[in-house]
Amino acid sequence: MPRLSARFVRASMIYLLAGFTLGALMLAQDGISYYPAITAVLPVHIEFLLVGWLVQLAMGVAFWIFPRFGLGLPHSRGNETLIWTSFLLLNAGILTVALELWIPVALLIGRVLEAGAVIIYAASLWRRVKPHGGPA
Amino acid sequence: MPTLTRWFIKTSFVYLALALIAGLLLAIQSMFDLTALGGLFPIYIHLLVFGWLTQLVFGVVFWMFPKYSTEKPRGSEFLGWWTYALLNAGLLLRAIAEPIQSVQPNPITGWTLVISAVIQFLAGLTFVINSWNRVRVK
Numbered sequence: 001m002p003r004l005s006a007r008f009v010r011a012s013m014i015y016l017l018a019g020f021t022l023g024a025l026m027l028a029q030d031g032i033s034y035y036p037a038i039t040a041v042l043p044v045h046i047e048f049l050l051v052g053w054l055v056q057l058a059m060g061v062a063f064w065i066f067p068r069f070g071l072g073l074p075h076s077r078g079n080e081t082l083i084w085t086s087f088l089l090l091n092a093g094i095l096t097v098a099l100e101l102w103i104p105v106a107l108l109i110g111r112v113l114e115a116g117a118v119i120i121y122a123a124s125l126w127r128r129v130k131p132h133g134g135p136a
Numbered sequence: 137m138p139t140l141t142r143w144f145i146k147t148s149f150v151y152l153a154l155a156l157i158a159g160l161l162l163a164i165q166s167m168f169d170l171t172a173l174g175g176l177f178p179i180y181i182h183l184l185v186f187g188w189l190t191q192l193v194f195g196v197v198f199w200m201f202p203k204y205s206t207e208k209p210r211g212s213e214f215l216g217w218w219t220y221a222l223l224n225a226g227l228l229l230r231a232i233a234e235p236i237q238s239v240q241p242n243p244i245t246g247w248t249l250v251i252s253a254v255i256q257f258l259a260g261l262t263f264v265i266n267s268w269n270r271v272r273v274k
Contacts, residue, residue: 001274002273002274006272009271010268016159016264017260017261017264020261021262022261023253023256024257027250027252027256028250028253030246030249030255031233031245031246031247031249032246032247032249049185049220050185052249056192057193125260
């Protein structure tokens, strides 16, 4: 697995644990009402598990296994600088969205960062959606 | 495909079917305004995203990720089975207790939800512990 995919996948696992932790705290609150304010973290729970875990895992695995531009060639997985940029923007976006609990405008800024990350990612991988060994 | 992966994937398909049935019940509930079916929405979402999607991912990761070692290519199979058991026990407890708790709260279903919360978290933790070192740079 390339280093960049490993970063995506490990980050996704951290969000999985963070999302599960928030979900467990909210579910326990439904059961025994120990701290009603905890339910406010619902949007962050959803963000961490949908974007942080599932979307990020898919992005990392796709970068790893999609057809390459020729084994052994430099840049066989496309422009890695752009994908690194996408990785950084995505994670900055997720963490910024999480700040919406305290700063409402953070939701908008975070979504812009996430959208930028996904557009850069899709544009970078676009030509790798091709038959194995075939032309882009 | 390893046995554990087959269990993860086949169980995930069962949850997919159950989630769609829950979705159908939600549609019936909104059409006929049935309050008796309270608390169904979170069950629908979690059957779909946790029972189906996440469980499917867990199974495929256990199967396809880089080998941990020659002797233990998939890490700890024992821990993998614990992940499977915890995920499904936690989700089933929740699916039973949450609708009852939303309509008629009581200590039994309340504490069942707490236990379910802990069990589901442990499912995620055991998955990450077992998979972390299989995320290898080559």
